[in-house]
Amino acid sequence: xxxxxxxxxxxxxxxxxxxxxxxxxxxxxxxxxxxxxxxxxxxxxxxxxxxxxxxxxxxxxxxxxxxxxxxxxxxxxxxxxxxxxxxxxxxxxxxxxxxxxxxxxxxxxxxxxxxxxxxxxxxxxxxxxxxxxxxxxxxxxxxxxxxxxxxxxxxxxxxxxxxxxxxxxxxxxxxxxxxxxxxxxxxxxxxxxxxxxxxxxxxxxxxxxxxxxxxxxxxxxxxxxxxxxxxxxxxxxxxxxxxxxxxxxxxxxxxxxxxxxxxxxxxxxxxxxxxxxxxxxxxxxxxxxxxxxxxxxxxxxxxxxxxxxxxxxxxxxxxxxxxxxxxxxxxxxxxxxxxxxxxxxxxxxxxxxxxxxxxxxxxxxxxxxxxxxxxxxxxxxxxxxxxxxxxxxxxxxxxxxxxxxxxxxxxxxxxxxxxxxxxxxxxxxxxxxxxxxxxxxxxxxxxxxxxxxxxxxxxxxxxxxxxxxxxxxxxxxxxxxxxxxxxxxxxxxxxxxxxxxxxxxxxxxxxxxxxxxxxxxxxxxxxxxxxxxxxxxxxxxxxxxxxxxxxxxxxxxxxxxxxxxxxxxxxxxxxxxxxxxxxxxxxxxxxxxxxxxxxxxxxxxxxxxxxxxxxxxxxxxxxxxxxxxxxxxxxxxxxxxxxxxxxxxxxxxxxxxxxxxxxxxxxxxxxxxxxxxxxxxxxxxxxxxxxxxxxxxxxxxxxxxxxxxxxxxxxxxxxxxxxxxxxxxxxxxxxxxxxxxxxxxxxxxxxxxxxxxxxxxxxxxxxxxxxxxxxxxxxxxxxxxxxxxxxxxxxxxxxxxxxxxxxxxxxxxxxxxxxxxxx
Ligand code: 26W
Numbered sequence: 001x002x003x004x005x006x007x008x009x010x011x012x013x014x015x016x017x018x019x020x021x022x023x024x025x026x027x028x029x030x031x032x033x034x035x036x037x038x039x040x041x042x043x044x045x046x047x048x049x050x051x052x053x054x055x056x057x058x059x060x061x062x063x064x065x066x067x068x069x070x071x072x073x074x075x076x077x078x079x080x081x082x083x084x085x086x087x088x089x090x091x092x093x094x095x096x097x098x099x100x101x102x103x104x105x106x107x108x109x110x111x112x113x114x115x116x117x118x119x120x121x122x123x124x125x126x127x128x129x130x131x132x133x134x135x136x137x138x139x140x141x142x143x144x145x146x147x148x149x150x151x152x153x154x155x156x157x158x159x160x161x162x163x164x165x166x167x168x169x170x171x172x173x174x175x176x177x178x179x180x181x182x183x184x185x186x187x188x189x190x191x192x193x194x195x196x197x198x199x200x201x202x203x204x205x206x207x208x209x210x211x212x213x214x215x216x217x218x219x220x221x222x223x224x225x226x227x228x229x230x231x232x233x234x235x236x237x238x239x240x241x242x243x244x245x246x247x248x249x250x251x252x253x254x255x256x257x258x259x260x261x262x263x264x265x266x267x268x269x270x271x272x273x274x275x276x277x278x279x280x281x282x283x284x285x286x287x288x289x290x291x292x293x294x295x296x297x298x299x300x301x302x303x304x305x306x307x308x309x310x311x312x313x314x315x316x317x318x319x320x321x322x323x324x325x326x327x328x329x330x331x332x333x334x335x336x337x338x339x340x341x342x343x344x345x346x347x348x349x350x351x352x353x354x355x356x357x358x359x360x361x362x363x364x365x366x367x368x369x370x371x372x373x374x375x376x377x378x379x380x381x382x383x384x385x386x387x388x389x390x391x392x393x394x395x396x397x398x399x400x401x402x403x404x405x406x407x408x409x410x411x412x413x414x415x416x417x418x419x420x421x422x423x424x425x426x427x428x429x430x431x432x433x434x435x436x437x438x439x440x441x442x443x444x445x446x447x448x449x450x451x452x453x454x455x456x457x458x459x460x461x462x463x464x465x466x467x468x469x470x471x472x473x474x475x476x477x478x479x480x481x482x483x484x485x486x487x488x489x490x491x492x493x494x495x496x497x498x499x500x501x502x503x504x505x506x507x508x509x510x511x512x513x514x515x516x517x518x519x520x521x522x523x524x525x526x527x528x529x530x531x532x533x534x535x536x537x538x539x540x541x542x543x544x545x546x547x548x549x550x551x552x553x554x555x556x557x558x559x560x561x562x563x564x565x566x567x568x569x570x571x572x573x574x575x576x577x578x579x580x581x582x583x584x585x586x587x588x589x590x591x592x593x594x595x596x597x598x599x600x601x602x603x604x605x606x607x608x609x610x611x612x613x614x615x616x617x618x619x620x621x622x623x624x625x626x627x628x629x630x631x632x633x634x635x636x637x638x639x640x641x642x643x644x645x646x647x648x649x650x651x652x653x654x655x656x657x658x659x660x661x662x663x664x665x666x667x668x669x670x671x672x673x674x675x676x677x678x679x680x681x682x683x684x685x686x687x688x689x690x691x692x693x694x695x696x697x698x699x700x701x702x703x704x705x706x707x708x709x710x711x712x713x714x715x716x717x718x719x720x721x722x723x724x725x726x727x728x729x730x731x732x733x734x735x736x737x738x739x740x741x742x743x744x745x746x747x748x749x750x751x752x753x754x755x756x757x758x759x760x761x762x763x764x765x766x767x768x769x770x771x772x773x774x775x776x777x778x779x780x781x782x783x784x785x786x787x788x789x790x791x792x793x794x795x796x797x798x799x800x801x802x803x804x805x806x807x808x809x810x811x812x813x814x815x816x817x818x819x820x821x822x823x
Pocket of ligand 1: 125680
């Protein structure tokens with residue numbers, strides 16, 4: 001063509017092709033003839049990066065020039081998954097890159113599949129952080145993620161003989177083209193040492209933290225583009241590195257080797273993500289990681305702040321810092337320390353700045369998940385911080401006395417330091433006392449924390465507590481992962497829904513439009529077939545695409561009750577065996593999820609699911625009627641395959657235990673029907689879609705409380721329900737594992753002798769009834785797809801754009817920035 005190519009920034013296919021070729025040659029020292037797929041993938045990503053860099057720089061420049069208020073989202077986890085599709089969707093360059101790949105002899109899908117998930121998170125909390133970054137950029141907020149660049153993300157799960165095996169997730173083996181290392185952005189992070197008192201020139205008692213050991217935090221930046229708005233924000237991930245280059249002259253041979261070996265020790269801080277979900281394990285390395293993140297991030301925030309402003313007392317005016325759970329809550333004492341010890345402010349001024357700048361999100365009420373760091377560990381690792389925490393606590397306890405009088409029990413409950421055998425710092429209490437806003441993640445959850453774990457605090461500081469119901473980004477979770485549906489919707493109502501998800505309400509009217517409904521249901525079928533092909537290819541299973549696709553995907557946890565669906569699967573098996581000629585609505589049950597490596601019960605659930613699956617899938621009587629599969633190594637990418645293909649979304653936690661859930665929202669948006677308890681955000685999903693369009697069953701939070709109070713006995717439920725009893729007996733007596741008949745006794749014991757803390761048996765009869773409702777509804781396809789469409793049409797509330805707008809307005813004080821200059 002005669003048109004001039006704009007290799008680095010041109011948005012046309014020819015320019016993009018030229019850029020890919022140029023990266024192959026000049027960045028990777030290869031060429032189109034000899035390059036392998038990985039190299040081609042890398043060149044594609046580098047070409048995408050070229051098209052982000054101007055916006056990335058301009059966005060940051062604009063924030064500086066306009067002195068925009070900055071939002072810092074600090075999180076130990078960012079489960080961002082793959083980035084290529086997302087970047088292309090947001091840049092509106094999907095077709096151009098597709099064509100460029102094709103012209104150069106590659107299939108875009110094949111190239112996209114080269115990318116490893118960035119799986120730097122466990123589950124809901126980490127994925128939420130990733131959705132928030134997308135929404136902050138899309139809304140034009142100056143929102144920055146800060147986290148850790150783990151060498152190893154969440155482990156790779158393999159299944160051997162039905163058991164979970166963990167393997168390291170070496171996602172950086174070939175590097176990642178998305179991250180830019182910034183050698184000039186590096187901060188020392190200090191540990192150990194001691195706090196030394198001295199008197200300053202004004203005669204004030206002050207403290208210095210001395211004799212510390214250092215690790216360096218090195219910035220790695222990943223661009224976070226907004227949806228077609230020219231905004232590119234930043235996710236900064238810190239990598240740990242050793243203090244300074246070695247001064248070789250001063251070493252003899254042995255010291256030299258030791259010194260080089262010490263580099264390893266320093267780098268260990270950012271080595272691996274702790275794979276625990278909702279269980280606090282007080283490992284010192286984890287505490288180091290948390291302080292490493294907080295210290296480097298605060299140094300970065302303050303350096304940036306000082307370049308633009310001169311009075312730190314205005315910090316809360318220009319900076320908001322959100323702590324994702326308590327994991328970053330050392331920000332409270334660390335910001336106090338910086339303001340007092342390094343900036344010379346007095347306590348009151350420092351406290352005022354700290355509280356007004358910080359806020360904290362709670363994601364769980366489970367007591368075993370709450371972080372409590374032993375005082376002894378903090379004294380050793382962070383002596384100055386411990387001293388500050390004691391002072392915060394002393395002043396706070398005085399306030400408690402002022403507020404409640406002499407109520408020793410209350411003081412004991414509210415104290416940041418819990419005394420006892422092993423005194424420890426309650427990080428949640430520290431977060432409530434040291435920030436201006438604490439939020440829960442769904443209406444029910446926020447009510448619960450006010451009434452239960454944080455009740456005393458709510459009575460003292462009612463205005464601090466606020467709800468921010470979670471959300472998901474419609475870009476990844478509809479536009480990207482379900483292109484056929486996204487295109488259908490856009491052709492009917494335009495594309496405003498991509499950034500204004502509530503516009504999907506316009507689809508409500510389509511329920512009576514036969515043509516539309518046919519297309520809508522065809523897309524579901526097409527997605528099921530696509531999933532079947534994927535499962536066939538990657539797992540070797542043959543899915544029955546005529547069956548109900550009934551999916552439960554999430555971390556494996558007792559409270560999430562995968563066991564209840566497993567029991568249902570076994571009960572269906574028994575029913576079909578006993579009634580070979582009875583008609584059944586075919587079902588394909590799919591599980592996926594990881595168990596924490598130390599969580600024996602959860603791992604046993606995986607084995608049980610696999611044993612039940614084997615029984616079902618190897619029995620010819622089940623053919624065309626029932627299937628059950630456990631797909632290994634659940635990930636963001638696998639979720640993107642499964643969710644668009646789901647008919648039924650399993651959201652069946654014991655009421656009161658799932659803070660919100662976000663998978664529930666992704667399924668509903670993609671037209672799956674929820675079978676669920678009144679827990680977490682299910683409650684709000686029901687409000688939005690209407691009672692007729694969701695299948696709710698089981699005990700409510702109050703019902704759970706009442707049943708436990710009045711004396712629950714799981715034996716009664718066991719004896720009362722024949723089908724349930726049969727399955728439990730089979731599990732107990734080795735029916736599913738004849739070679740090892742007592743294998744599942746830990747499970748049956750916890751249900752019977754252990755009195756079934758999660759109330760699986762209590763809810764089972766209602767659950768089985770609800771599943772019958774599912775069957776009945778599915779047998780009337782017209783009805784079914786109406787319900788499905790109402791789900792798609794009515795869950796606009798659960799866009800993370802809405803969630804972020806709410807944070808911006810009620811917590812961060814930057815509502816004036818929302819959508820500014822874009823619409
Ligand atoms: C210290 C160990 C640890 C690690 C992770 C404790 C707790 C966590 C997270 C808070 C667990 C988590 O991911 N919670 C989930 O957060 C989601 C986002 O708000 C909610 O939707 C889920 O209901 C909640 O379980």
